[in-house]
């Protein structure tokens with residue numbers, strides 16, 4: 001999925017979780033959540049985030065390959081475990097792991113799919129949306145409507 005789709009999806013999922021929880025998550029939580037949704041694509045030097053740190057991105061791409069370990073369910077679980085049980089910063093751990101999970105959820109919907117248990121299993125789960133396709137644009141439009149609805153829902 002494209003950068004902007006990940007941005008819209010993380011915004012929508014944040015607003016949705018926020019409305020479900022019935023409490024206002026802090027502003028910092030929101031920022032960390034949305035920024036974390038870009039983390040997995042660091043394994044692709046041509047992605048938006050990969051271009052920002054090309055050398056680091058190339059190293060990670062060589063190590064894990066695109067949509068490898070950094071796109072597996074193990075990453076958010078590992079980060080959650082480290083942040084909550086070792087560093088003991090629960091809210092940051094939750095925000096980062098949820099942000100990454102929102103990215104993974106969206107990439108699961110793509111035709112290329114994801115190997116959720118990489119590097120232990122390379123079996124992929126594939127979706128039906130081609131990255132950059134017209135269908136992705138429609139999906140973006142729907143996300144935008146959901147975001148507008150959820151913002152109004154919060155305000156009134």
Ligand SMILES: [Zn+2]
Pocket residue numbers: 001040041071103107
């Ligand atoms: Zn991705």
